[in-house]
Amino acid sequence: MKAYRRITDIQADLNAGKITCVELVGHYLQQINEKAHLNAFLEVWEEEAMQKAQALDAKIATGTYGKLAGVVIALKDNLSYTGHKVSASSKILENFEALYTGTAVERLAAEDAIFIGRTNCDEFAMGASNENSAFGAVKNPFDETRVPGGSSGGSAVAVAAGMCHCSLGSDTGGSIRQPAAFNGIYGLKPTYGRISRWGLLAYASSFDQIGPFAHSIEDIALLTEIMSGKDAHDATAIQEAALPTWDPKPRETQRFAVMKQAVEHPGIDEEVRTSFQTLITKLEADGHTIEWFDFPLLDQMVPAYYVLTTAEASSNLSRYSGMMYGYRSNNASDLESTYTLSRTEGFGPEVKRRIMLGTFVLSSDHYDAYYEQAQKVRRIIQNETDAILSRNDAMLLPTTSTAAFKIGEKSKDPVSMYLADLFTVQANLAGNPAISVPCGATTNGLPIGVQIMTPRKSENDLYDLSKLIERAVS
DSSP states (O other): OOOOOOHHHHHHHHHTTSOOHHHHHHHHHHHHHHTGGGOOEEEEOHHHHHHHHHHHHHHHHHTOOOTTTTOEEEEETTBOOTTSBOOTTOGGGTTOBOSSOOHHHHHHHHTTOEEEEEEOOSGGGOOSSSOOOTTOOOOBTTBTTBOOOSSSHHHHHHHHTTSSSEEEEEOSSSTTHHHHHHHTSEEEEOOTTSBOOTTBOOSSTTTOOEEEEESSHHHHHHHHHHHBSOOTTOTTSOOSOOOOOOOOOOOOSOEEEEEHHHHHOTTSOHHHHHHHHHHHHHHHHTTOEEEEEOOTTHHHHHHHHHHHHHHHHHHHGGGOSSSSSSOOOTTOOSHHHHHHHHHHHHSOHHHHHHHHHHHHHHSTTTIIIIIIHHHHHHHHHHHHHHHHHHSSSEEEEESOSSSOOBTTSSTTOHHHHHGGGTTTHHHHHHTOOEEEEEEEEOTTSOEEEEEEEOSTTOHHHHHHHHHHHHHHHO
């Protein structure tokens, strides 16, 4: 079957009778079956997807269908979809069934999207490699000995390996953009609040944001537009109408801000550095302005991020106690042992590590020294980011400091793993939209991504600049 890169191409062929929704779903189901060893999916909704496809073929014949008719989408396993399991890839929620459908998923369904299954992820979205899932690691399709990135690794692999057309992930500190870079696709973290978090199992509520993976900026824009808009269920959602339809505009000379410390950082791989510098040289040759700026807080961003997100995780995950729903230990004998054993047996090592760290920084003895200081650093980062973007059209960064690393390479060194978020956490700390765009590959064929960040609530400008970067890379 033709490898579709854009939703418009799918729908053109559907309308021309060259393909049917049933054939599309059948193709993706075959791909999922053939590539099951990548462990991208935890559950496939084969019968349901086929029934939806049959109904859509009938609607297409009458010309009455939604914007996403024929679009097969996978959902990260922390997005609620009523009547379907949602576990955040954790034993503590194994076999738990969602009681309602989250806003983002509901809005896609209303436009006739076909949901094909739920994808593997790091447990409760805590990780940068997708090795922390209770259901096994996900493998990178470009090199199966390497990680796909995390936490939304299963969603990224599902798109990159042709097991669905696009997918949804969540991004708390880079969990969409890093897997997108590792898998050679596009991944967007929208402005904080652009897409309602209603129905997203929370990790760190002031950071989490739902976003899409796709093969094109056009599809990223359409999916985000459909999911965006105010929502009475989520007080943190931007209380404005849906994002206006993207009308691509040619961008002539632009100003790009580039952080010196990012390009010169000792932890950046030489091939990633070379790829990024080549892009900068091409942009300058095309007449664009590059402003090199100092950002001495680069090495403070990751510590501030982990202090704040673990604090929020400590609070958010307290609801998983073994009392109301989810896993309950068979070895418990009273109230205290129910709490202790259920959480000890139900949570994985990384989740327990972050809960304990978050509880520590929120304790009365350490609150001022850690949590309060991290909040001050966050405000400074927001202010500095705003200042930089007030005099530039966008900020450019490598999405990641390296290409995909080996499975197990960083799993015994949590600090090294946390530094995988070095270039992505700024957008979450500041609340800005950021996208990872494919930017070539290493000599051994591993994808590299470049990250673009623009002011808050400027997604449509971000898409225009992404097209500009896309042309510069090609």
